Amino acid sequence: MLNFLATIGHSAISKVAGFGRASIMMFHALCVWPQPKTSIPLIIVQLYNIGVKSLLIIAVSGLFIGMVLGLQGYTILVDFGSEDSVGQMVALSLVRELAPVVTALLFAGRAGSALTAEIGLMKATEQLASLEMIGVDPLRRIIAPRLWAGFISMPVLSMIFAIVGIYGGALVSIEWLGVYSGSFWSVMQSAVDFHDDILNGVIKAVVFGLAVTWVAVYQGLESIPTSEGIAQSTTRTVVYSSLLILALDFVLTALMFGDI
């Protein structure tokens, strides 16, 4: 029994220490004097690797989710004679919740795991150590551009997800199910508020982007430099990010929409 408690205590302490290490890493990577001439080209390359390459899966997922929302929403609302409100339903669901959360989950799976694997491999092949020996801080050269690219990509991807989803929902509702397009858009417009809904959704996306990229980069740096170690770190990235996203979503939703 005592052993069991000791194990739990040890595990908890090492998790807290890990969180501390992760914070120190973040601080060293980001809180530096900006050097635009060197960092911007690096960030652009990472924006391509992290953002542009995730675009396809995000857009396609957004489209399908929007269309399903339109379909399901219609079947429910038509019983109340309120099928004109399907646009409102699709838009609010997407903008407030689904766009930031689903985008973040997909992002964690695609970009997050790729980040962890890449950094883990760089650690295993001693590229990070080489950088240190050459006199370059790997946190600034390798880690920081990836962090910034993650922070910028997430909100962009989330908004694209939302808009593609809404148009997908519009496609299904208007063309297929026969909802009048005028009322579809006008009911939506009067229900969706820019500050309360759209901006809050973007804020969520930024927070999720921070969380996912942070976890991914840290897991890569901490990975054991063997193939098995990298595989474990990659899995951990996806699992921890996903849990973190869902937990943060609850907290943010309560803060933003709880007092309505």
Added chain:
Amino acid sequence: MRTRTIEILVGLFLVGGLLAAGLLAFSVSGLSGANSATYKIYAHFDNIGGLSNKAEVTLAGVQIGQVSDIKLDPQMLLAVVEMEIFSDIDFLSSDSSVQILTSGLLGGKYIGLSVGAEEDFLIEGSVIEDSQSALVLEDLIGQFLFDKVSD
């Protein structure tokens, strides 16, 4: 990959994001372009019955402004609704009347304005005298039963 190609793709990516943001702002949330100039008018009501902030103010069904504040007047014990009307709608006669209407069966409340015959117009700070409160379901039922009884 060529640096040039990467830069172009990243640029497109960010432009796509801006486009999405713009569409979300204007098509989805109906954000009205510039913060159009508005002037404020007021009206008193016995019962606002579920009217909320940012509800539409319409004339003949066309939106001419929105509700910007709802307060209680402690002296008159009536609800005071402050409305922001677009500045280019400057031809509302000073004897206009307002009514709290319901949009659709389950819809939200909004304000409908009807113009009167006076030649003076409503300006910043004007108060509308003639107001009709919201239809409250309980009063309606009470009315119906009362009528029934007296039959």
Added chain:
Amino acid sequence: MQQNCIIEIRHLKFKRGLREIFKDINVCVPKGKITAIMGPSGSGKTTLLKMIGGQLQPDAGSVKVDGACVHDLARKDLFSMRKKMGMLFQSGALFSDMSVYQNVAFPLQVNTDLDAQLIRDIVLLKLQAVGLRGAVELMPTELSGGMARRVALARAIALDPEIVMYDEPFAGQDPIGMGVLVSLIKKLNQSLGHTSLIISHDIQETLSIADYIFIMADGKMIGQGTAEQIKQSSSKEVQQFINGNPDGPVPFHYPAVDLLEQLMSKDR
């Protein structure tokens, strides 16, 4: 002891977890010569290099490079001291997203203000020194292991460092690759006049070029001297290591119970 030690390690102690890796290490690497530190696998040779480079802190003792105590330096001073050292990692460690040219040019671009044309000339000269000037446009994935290692060597000497450290340079090389590296290390040491420190467990190759050798095992130095002195050493541990005897002070059998006992107990 030699005079003029450019790297001086005194009474080094280091523990990783429960395992004591260094118990009391004393090393003097003389300036301008080729020094080798040898020992069996797991004796902590790579850890020693990391201590010299300031990537790990000792538990006790001192590591001095060119008179300065490495583990006492501030982050900034440490980074500038590292520019005096070039390191060839065991895996080559070329940056996989950059071409051969960009890899070798990287230390120059980052640490100097030289213009692009001058950097290009230096890169080509360094690649010429290792015999890979023709591979300048290739990507690391297109190189063989030996070629990658030579490019990494070109990168390590790009800034003309005072000390070049080789972490297991001969590991996994075919005979020709081995010969190439041996001759390169010797040639560069003579022509560029830097100090070479080789970490290895390849006896023949290392003994053929090293001026002075240290042999490490069990966290201590078990032998040191020139190649001749080592070969004639009276220490049993050194002899077993040099000759590659399967049994000796380092036993063949992992500690276990008596064989007969174990076989008999299974019958029950």
